[in-house]
Amino acid sequence: MSRFPWPEAIDIGPLTVLTGIERGKYPHGNSVLIKGTRDTILVDPSLTIAERGCPVDVDKVLLSHVHEDHIPGLTRLPDTPVYCHALDAQGLHSLDGLMEIYGMPAEIEANFRAEVVEDFYYAPRPDVKTFTGGDTFDLGDVTIEVIHTPGHTRGHSIFLVPEAKTVYLGDIELTGFGPYYGDAWSSLIDFEKSLELCRNIDAENFVTFHHKWVITGRADFINQLDNFEKVINDREEKMLDFLKKPRTLDDCVAHRFVYRPHVELAFADSVERRCAEQHLNRMIQDGRVQSAEHKRFVSI
Ligand SMILES: [Zn+2]
DSSP: OOSSOOTTOEEETTEEEEOOGGGGOTTOOOEEEEEOSSOEEEESOOHHHHHHOOSSOOSEEEOSSOOGGGSGGGGGOTTSOEEEEGGGTHHHHOHHHHHHHHTOOHHHHHHHHHHHHHTTOOOOOTTOEEEOTTOEEEOSSOEEEEEEOTTSSTTOEEEEEGGGTEEEOTTOOOOTTOOOOOSTTOOHHHHHHHHHHHHTOOOSEEEOSSTTOEEESHHHHHHHHHHHHHHHHHHHHHHHHHTTSOEEHHHHHHHOSSSOTTOOOTTHHHHHHHHHHHHHHHHHHTTSEEEETTTEEEEO
């Protein structure tokens, strides 16, 4: 039994995982409560929080990053101070600022704007306060350390609670899908550096926003991190193979290296394009791919 009345809540010392519907499967997510002797902080108020409400009064909300599924619960906490990394703050300043983070083509963005407002309860929070890597929050006998882990977004951060030997990983989600770096605000190179940084975090429990949920023990975590990171290499190896024949960027987008061919998502092509560009740039830089005639690329 958790100290809070919440289905499938898990207490880990001063930290409680407020498990989301379907264990945090998108569009839901697993929010985290951290309770000190003075303050209680809620991390990443999910759509489940928006639907059920927060089970306890909170003093502050921290966000791992500003994406539509990490902020819906703010609708229940309009007067609670909210904090995110300075590099993602524009996503809470305005809907335009949020849309710039995704960088979708205009024809898709119109629908997504409506979805973010209607299904994810988006409302601007121009009062958002910012943190940066290395900042700490003192809750009274419990601290939260901010670790900046860009890549998924520029401001993506994870939160270490040493007193619970627990780190909340946000969207370093360890799923079989692999790392997501398909937004304008994403970076493949930064994501890889952030994954390396995660290896050295001194924790025993690892919490993700989506369905991996709670991982106990470093060995299991490192194993899952290895598998997650390997997806990046697999995508790149498949691209290299595909580029044995000269291909354009459009060919790479159509072939799909991130989503499976049968997946129908309005934004799939733009995500494929952004990811393929980043892999191509890296492989051109390190001499594995070169430009060919007619805007084509070929592996060497
Ligand atoms: Zn995200």
